[in-house]
Amino acid sequence: MDALLDRSVVLGYTRIGSRVRGLWWPADPAPDAMAGKRVVVTGATAGIGEAMARSFARLGATVHLLGRDPGKVGRSAAAVRADVPGADVVEEICDVADLAAVGSWTADLTARVDALHGLVHNAGVMPKQRAETLQGHETQLACHVLGPHLMTEKLLEVLRAAGESAVVFMSSGGMYSAPMKRWSADELESRDGPYDGVRVYARTKRMQVVLADAWANRLNDSGIRVYSTHPGWVETPGVAEALPGFRRLTRPLLRDTTDGADTTVWLVATRPDSGPGHFWHDRAQRPTTFGWERGVNPQLAAEFFDEVSALALRGTAG
Ligand SMILES: NC(=O)c1ccc[n+]([C@@H]2O[C@H](COP(=O)([O-])OP(=O)(O)OC[C@H]3O[C@@H](n4cnc5c(N)ncnc54)[C@H](OP(=O)(O)O)[C@@H]3O)[C@@H](O)[C@H]2O)c1
Numbered sequence: 001m002d003a004l005l006d007r008s009v010v011l012g013y014t015r016i017g018s019r020v021r022g023l024w025w026p027a028d029p030a031p032d033a034m035a036g037k038r039v040v041v042t043g044a045t046a047g048i049g050e051a052m053a054r055s056f057a058r059l060g061a062t063v064h065l066l067g068r069d070p071g072k073v074g075r076s077a078a079a080v081r082a083d084v085p086g087a088d089v090v091e092e093i094c095d096v097a098d099l100a101a102v103g104s105w106t107a108d109l110t111a112r113v114d115a116l117h118g119l120v121h122n123a124g125v126m127p128k129q130r131a132e133t134l135q136g137h138e139t140q141l142a143c144h145v146l147g148p149h150l151m152t153e154k155l156l157e158v159l160r161a162a163g164e165s166a167v168v169f170m171s172s173g174g175m176y177s178a179p180m181k182r183w184s185a186d187e188l189e190s191r192d193g194p195y196d197g198v199r200v201y202a203r204t205k206r207m208q209v210v211l212a213d214a215w216a217n218r219l220n221d222s223g224i225r226v227y228s229t230h231p232g233w234v235e236t237p238g239v240a241e242a243l244p245g246f247r248r249l250t251r252p253l254l255r256d257t258t259d260g261a262d263t264t265v266w267l268v269a270t271r272p273d274s275g276p277g278h279f280w281h282d283r284a285q286r287p288t289t290f291g292w293e294r295g296v297n298p299q300l301a302a303e304f305f306d307e308v309s310a311l312a313l314r315g316t317a318g
Pocket residue numbers: 042043044045046047048049066067068069072094095096097098121122123124125143170171172173230231232233234235236237238239
């Protein structure tokens with residue numbers, strides 16, 4: 001039944017999926033599961049990220065609510081504090097797509113905190129035009145892949161210090177349309193033809209899944225668990241702006257943002273065992289490719305990890 005929902009896409013990804021699976025999926029985290037723990041949520045000034053910040057605060061976590069616009073960060077932090085009495089929210093300003101900013105923000109955070117129990121790479125964009133960051137990278141590559149990779153690398157010490165921690169890459173079901181391959185430098189930077197924001201989105205969301213899997217394997221013997229996930233189809237400002245036609249068609253069936261945040265919050269709060277692929281949706285592990293495709297080639301994945309590391313570290317003082 002669960003797999004049928006998944007393969008039908010529309011049933012699984014809409015609110016129908018979570019409503020039905022909620023009948024049998026694993027239990028909620030304990031109400032105080034995150035008490036005494038701290039978690040960073042990127043892109044938390046809207047949509048799913050803000051809902052996640054609220055859910056983590058309800059579980060007792062200190063939430064580091066990260067965005068690139070100080071005004072929006074202040075407004076979202078105030079909204080979470082108003083909704084969750086006693087919420088401990090720390091406002092963090094960083095443009096995830098700016099590698100120099102990620103370098104200095106992570107240095108600042110590691111000087112302020114001893115341990116980090118959760119890191120959620122949620123920030124996402126789907127621009128219509130190709131644009132480059134200060135370091136000359138295409139925006140989606142920088143925001144979905146290079147920035148989160150660098151942030152993970154630079155926060156390993158505090159993630160390790162937590163004893164048990166979790167890192168989650170918020171991918172998308174759209175990644176199924178972009179199989180893993182050996183991407184050329186032009187493909188990585190979207191210089192391989194006319195820019196199609198949706199296509200680049202799918203490709204960079206696939207990269208997140210490959211990267212999360214590679215991180216999970218590398219950190220296998222540590223207390224840090226790494227997952228990727230997709231939230232289903234969720235009513236957010238991002239969807240309204242980037243996909244108005246899709247939203248018009250699907251609106252009655254879209255999930256609310258708390259529903260979209262659910263599996264990520266559950267993963268960080270419960271740290272379930274996970275096998276190769278490490279890709280999750282609706283509190284269950286999901287395949288990273290459809291049946292008719294080959295699985296991800298481990299050699300390609302390892303090469304990709306090294307390439308991303310080189311690109312990400314080049315953008316900072318190292
Ligand atoms: N909604 C869905 O149906 C859906 C489906 C699949 C996957 N997802 C994924 O879920 C995540 C959240 O999506 P959403 O729909 O909630 O999006 P959203 O409403 O557009 O919110 C995105 C958040 O990311 C922030 N952000 C964007 N670029 C950033 C940067 N460079 N640095 C820091 N923050 C940045 C935005 O802040 P600004 O306001 O400053 O731009 C905003 O707070 C994304 O990764 C998206 O790909 C969503």
